[in-house]
Amino acid sequence: QVQLVESGGGLVQTGDSLRLACTASGRTFSTYTMGWFRQAPGKERDFVAFISRSGDSTVYVDSVKGRFTISRDNAKNTVYLQMNSLKPEDTAVYYCAANRLSSTRRQSDYDYWGQGTQVTVSS
Numbered sequence: 001q002v003q004l005v006e007s008g009g010g011l012v013q014t015g016d017s018l019r020l021a022c023t024a025s026g027r028t029f030s031t032y033t034m035g036w037f038r039q040a041p042g043k044e045r046d047f048v049a050f051i052s053r054s055g056d057s058t059v060y061v062d063s064v065k066g067r068f069t070i071s072r073d074n075a076k077n078t079v080y081l082q083m084n085s086l087k088p089e090d091t092a093v094y095y096c097a098a099n100r101l102s103s104t105r106r107q108s109d110y111d112y113w114g115q116g117t118q119v120t121v122s123s
Contacts (some may be wrong), residue, residue, distance in 0.1 A: 001025075001026070001112075002024050002025060002026050002028070002029075002032070002098050002111070002112040003024065003025040003026075003112070004022050004023070004024050004025075004096050004097070004098060004112055004113065004114035005022065005023050005114055005115070006020060006021070006022045006094065006095065006096050006114040006115065006116060006117040007020070007021050007022075007023075007117060008020040008021050008117060009094060009117030009118045009119045010118075010119065010120070011120045011122065012086055012119075012120070012121055012122070013121070013122050013123075014086065014087060014088060014121060014122065014123050015085055015086065016086050016121070017082070017083060017084045017085075017086065018083045018086065018119060019080055019081070019082045019083070020036070020080065020081040020083065020094055020096075020117060020119070021078055021079070021080050022034070022036075022078065022079045022080075022081075022096030022114055023076070023077055023078045024077045024078070024079075024098065024112075025077070026077070029074055029077040029098075030053055030054075030074040031053060031100060032053065032098040032099060032100050032112075033050055033051070033052055033053055033098070033099045033100075033102065033103045033104070034050065034051050034070075034072055034079040034096060034097070034098055034099075035047065035048075035049065035050035035051075035096065035097045035098075035099065035104075035105070035110060036048040036049050036050070036070060036079075036081045036094060036095070036096055036097075037094070037095045037096075037097060037107060038090075038092035038093065038094045038095065038119075039092055039093050039095070039116075040089075040091060040092040041091070041092075045095065045107065046061065047061055047105040047106075047107070048060070048061055048064060048068065048081070048094070049061065049064065049068060049070040049081065050070070050099075050103060050104070050105060051070045051071065051072050051079060052103050055071065055072045055074070057103060058070050059103070059105065061105075063089075064083075064090075067083065067084050067085045067086075068081060068082065068083050068084070069081070069082040069084075070082075079096055081094065081096075083119070086119075086121045087121060088121050088122070088123045089121075090119060090121050091119060091120050091121050092118075092119060093116040093117065093118050093119075094116060094117050094118075094119055095113055095114055095115075095116045096113075096114045097110035097111075097112060097113045097114070098110060098111060098112040099111060
């Protein structure tokens with residue numbers, strides 16, 4: 001069992017930056033692909049980015065490429081999402097998730113989820 005706890009959300013203005021963190025319990029963090037997803041008001045939850053177990057491979061949704069960076073520190077059991085040049089359309093609850101089987105953007109492949117952290121970008 002893995003427990004994930006997100007932090008770092010908040011209210012910012014257009015163009016600002018935020019760094020989200022997700023810390024996992026347990027000793028097997030490095031065996032999980034980690035992903036970030038987000039759910040905007042009134043919309044379904046969507047993929048944002050994932051990072052491979054070792055951190056040498058990352059994938060992003062097109063809308064955040066060049067603005068967001070996912071990274072991980074396996075020694076700290078933590079995955080990060082650095083978000084720069086934020087836009088109002090980035091407003092959402094952001095979730096981290098852990099997947100033991102594969103590097104994937106499919107939500108159904110992720111076994112464990114955090115509770116989410118709210119990011120609000122004002123115009």
